[in-house]
Amino acid sequence: MFTRLSGNLLRLSCCISFKTSKFLCSPQLSASQFCSFHFSSSHSFFTSLLVPHLSFQHPLPSRSCFPVLGSDRDNHYLSGFTHPVGHMDLHKVLKVLEQLAPLSLAESWDNVGLLVEPTNPRPIKTILLTNDLTAAVMDEAVAMNCDLIVSYHPPLFRPFKRLLQKDWKQRLAVRAIEGGIAIFSPHTSWDSVEGGVNDWLVGGMGSGQVSVLSQAHSCGPQKHRLEFSSMNEEELNSLLEQLRHIEGSETFQCSTVRNESGGQQVNLTCNSSALTAAVQILLSNPHASKSLNITQVQQPPLLGCGQGRLSVLDEPVSVSTAVQKMKTHLGLPHLRLALGDQQTLDSMVKTVAVCAGSGASVIQGVKADLYITGEMSHHEVLDAVSNGTSVILSDHSNSERGFLTVFRDRLAAQLGDTVNIVISQRDRDPLQVI
Ligand SMILES: [Zn+2]
Numbered sequence: 001m002f003t004r005l006s007g008n009l010l011r012l013s014c015c016i017s018f019k020t021s022k023f024l025c026s027p028q029l030s031a032s033q034f035c036s037f038h039f040s041s042s043h044s045f046f047t048s049l050l051v052p053h054l055s056f057q058h059p060l061p062s063r064s065c066f067p068v069l070g071s072d073r074d075n076h077y078l079s080g081f082t083h084p085v086g087h088m089d090l091h092k093v094l095k096v097l098e099q100l101a102p103l104s105l106a107e108s109w110d111n112v113g114l115l116v117e118p119t120n121p122r123p124i125k126t127i128l129l130t131n132d133l134t135a136a137v138m139d140e141a142v143a144m145n146c147d148l149i150v151s152y153h154p155p156l157f158r159p160f161k162r163l164l165q166k167d168w169k170q171r172l173a174v175r176a177i178e179g180g181i182a183i184f185s186p187h188t189s190w191d192s193v194e195g196g197v198n199d200w201l202v203g204g205m206g207s208g209q210v211s212v213l214s215q216a217h218s219c220g221p222q223k224h225r226l227e228f229s230s231m232n233e234e235e236l237n238s239l240l241e242q243l244r245h246i247e248g249s250e251t252f253q254c255s256t257v258r259n260e261s262g263g264q265q266v267n268l269t270c271n272s273s274a275l276t277a278a279v280q281i282l283l284s285n286p287h288a289s290k291s292l293n294i295t296q297v298q299q300p301p302l303l304g305c306g307q308g309r310l311s312v313l314d315e316p317v318s319v320s321t322a323v324q325k326m327k328t329h330l331g332l333p334h335l336r337l338a339l340g341d342q343q344t345l346d347s348m349v350k351t352v353a354v355c356a357g358s359g360a361s362v363i364q365g366v367k368a369d370l371y372i373t374g375e376m377s378h379h380e381v382l383d384a385v386s387n388g389t390s391v392i393l394s395d396h397s398n399s400e401r402g403f404l405t406v407f408r409d410r411l412a413a414q415l416g417d418t419v420n421i422v423i424s425q426r427d428r429d430p431l432q433v434i
Helices: 090-100 135-143 168-179 188-192 197-203 233-244 272-283 286-291 319-330 378-386 403-418
Strands: 017-020 037-040 065-067 077-079 113-116 126-130 148-151 182-185 208-217 223-230 253-258 264-271 293-297 301-318 336-338 348-355 370-373 390-393 420-423
Touching: 090 148, 090 182, 090 403, 113 168, 126 135, 126 403, 135 148, 135 168, 188 197, 188 301, 197 208, 197 301, 197 348, 197 403, 208 348, 223 233, 223 272, 223 286, 233 264, 233 272, 264 272, 272 286, 301 319, 319 348, 319 370, 319 390, 336 378, 378 390, 403 420
Parallel strands: 126 148, 126 420, 148 182, 348 370, 370 390
Antiparallel strands: 017 037, 065 077, 113 182, 208 301, 223 264, 223 293, 253 264, 301 348, 336 390
């Protein structure tokens, strides 16, 4: 991930759906009526894909029909007679990519999704997966006649005013456009999603009770709860009739209950866009205005999703063993280690906080025996060490790149043999220990 910008709120969308009841505004409102409020959650994106798993014959017969994933009907087929075997429409591939990790999970500051779209997207035959899109990786993409580059880090992040050859990122954009190569970046949506980069990273330490450090929440419209009382049912029905005329009132949710004094206690939930109008109406009523209490409704959490992970290991290991495990997991000959105060290589590690990339802003202050991330500043490491927490640093992209293999397999399971999915051989962290 990129260094998180302080103060950024998670604005995450979700796979939690709300089925809101209609605003109750009937003049026949009874003393105690409730709008029902339901939500269903599906927090395992990888296990709840809408796309059916496809099976293929191996090898694909050259004159056979084969299923097309993402088509409107699961059983829609393209004929091998009229279309070359082994390609897929760009937008069908994008649909699968977004089902594997919804872009709504990305941080609000991020720049995810389709970044370059050719005028006439060619059929996707080859997808190149890379952590970073460098000039070397673009050379590789061009050489293999790649149709779509999935670059974990967004190669286009800050706005351009020109596309000139003197800037390396602008050159990459031009090369992609000229070559008709589409570029897609998932970045923090992969970090956040359950089973994504951070779950893969913490998995290097073995099994454990894993929790999310910075919980993702549904982003839906911001809601407010207005609690107030009315003197009697007649007054309540009058207020509700006024509220019914507010734009968007069909999304209101309302429940009432008779209070001890014979009046009505009301609990009304509305979107931010309707809040001012609703408050104006309630303030015009003496009884409601005196009792009015407004609170912001917390969006429901997206279980298993968010930035960073904390694992309470099923089997605690020594610091020395932890280093070896992570070397193996990341495929690296070297890691950097800072021992926490009073710790030795034989000290035991039971709790591990991880955040792929530059994760200090997420893991800093978390109580754990060990932090694992790609990079932290000198002073951030000193802070951790002074709290008795040891730190393993792998360099930024080394803490992310290994997930490409996991993702390739997941994508291949969805796309089948229709598309060739390749992991870049030229992509590597720019830093090396020599
Ligand atoms: Zn990163």
